[in-house]
Amino acid sequence: MHARTVRGAVRSAAVAIAVTTPLVWAPTATAQAPEPTPSASAATTGDPESALGSVSILKKDPAGDVLVGAEFLLLDTTGQEAGTGKTDAEGRLNFTDLSPGVYRLKETSSGSPLHDVVDDQDVIITPGATARLTIVDPFKPAQVLLTTKDDKTGKLLPGSTVNIGRGRETLLTLTTGPNGTATGELPVTSKKTEFWVKQTKAPEGYDLDKSAKSFTASPGAPVTVTVTNAKTASTTKPTPTEKPTNQSTGTPSTPTVTPTKDTPGESVSMATGSPDADVSPAPTTTDAASQKSPSGSLAHTGADATPWLLGSAGALLAVGGGAVYLVRRSKDNGDDDQPES
Numbered sequence: 001m002h003a004r005t006v007r008g009a010v011r012s013a014a015v016a017i018a019v020t021t022p023l024v025w026a027p028t029a030t031a032q033a034p035e036p037t038p039s040a041s042a043a044t045t046g047d048p049e050s051a052l053g054s055v056s057i058l059k060k061d062p063a064g065d066v067l068v069g070a071e072f073l074l075l076d077t078t079g080q081e082a083g084t085g086k087t088d089a090e091g092r093l094n095f096t097d098l099s100p101g102v103y104r105l106k107e108t109s110s111g112s113p114l115h116d117v118v119d120d121q122d123v124i125i126t127p128g129a130t131a132r133l134t135i136v137d138p139f140k141p142a143q144v145l146l147t148t149k150d151d152k153t154g155k156l157l158p159g160s161t162v163n164i165g166r167g168r169e170t171l172l173t174l175t176t177g178p179n180g181t182a183t184g185e186l187p188v189t190s191k192k193t194e195f196w197v198k199q200t201k202a203p204e205g206y207d208l209d210k211s212a213k214s215f216t217a218s219p220g221a222p223v224t225v226t227v228t229n230a231k232t233a234s235t236t237k238p239t240p241t242e243k244p245t246n247q248s249t250g251t252p253s254t255p256t257v258t259p260t261k262d263t264p265g266e267s268v269s270m271a272t273g274s275p276d277a278d279v280s281p282a283p284t285t286t287d288a289a290s291q292k293s294p295s296g297s298l299a300h301t302g303a304d305a306t307p308w309l310l311g312s313a314g315a316l317l318a319v320g321g322g323a324v325y326l327v328r329r330s331k332d333n334g335d336d337d338q339p340e341s
Helices: 002-032 038-045 285-290 306-337
Strands: 053-060 071-075 081-086 092-098 101-109 121-125 130-136 142-150 161-166 169-175 181-186 193-201 213-217 222-229
Touching (some): 053 121, 071 092, 081 092, 142 161, 161 222, 169 181, 213 222
Parallel strands (some): 053 130
Antiparallel strands (some): 053 092, 161 169, 161 193
């Protein structure tokens, strides 16, 4: 009885060992495999489809709008095509029935003239799982043309440096070349993006343009930015040829006096080149006729009255002198005729 019990116990222990050994080691072996093959996974679970994975893509732009018609290409580790397709009306694209491993995802077209494609990226596929990706296509940059001009003539000016930015961030710096222009690509974040322009260096010989300027740019569209500058004011003194003609030269002009023949009783002062204050030279007949009477004075009679006045004065003096002489003579004779007492 005792021996039969012992033999039964040994048999039970052997069966238990045979059953429990695969259940303990099989999961450990599967977990240690970095990339389980479909056959190993199928042997374990008995369902070949459970060993496959998939990729789900959602395509958007920076504004959050979904993008329709974006094209993708999926390559396996050997570089062979594992799938291709376009996003649907909801911006989605799925790649299914993919063996576990690392794949390369390439966007071949954004499906929009306003958007650029993203860089290639790796996707890891695990058994029975779906890799979900949200891919945002950036807007195409705006094509900026900078021109700097003379504010008067419109001439293009080289050596002008400007910063272009949004908010507090400077996004692009351009300097005009010998032809007075410069080009660059400006990143945009919406279909209509506003930017500011600030000149940091003026062309040689011109003042800095400190006015505030702004403009709007669209994705992939060309836009022209124009800055104008005024010439720096000259500080040099004018040359002698530039002096005003109405300024005095500092040397007083001396009037020219033409002396006439001496006339008795007349004198002309030549020392200073101006007529004497009391006596002026007698003009010639031609000069007297051509001279105009000054405003507010008596008109000339055509002959100078000075000789006549001098003659009359002489005659009066002679008459007066004779009268005095006769009076004295008569008085003297009267004294002589009186008798002595």
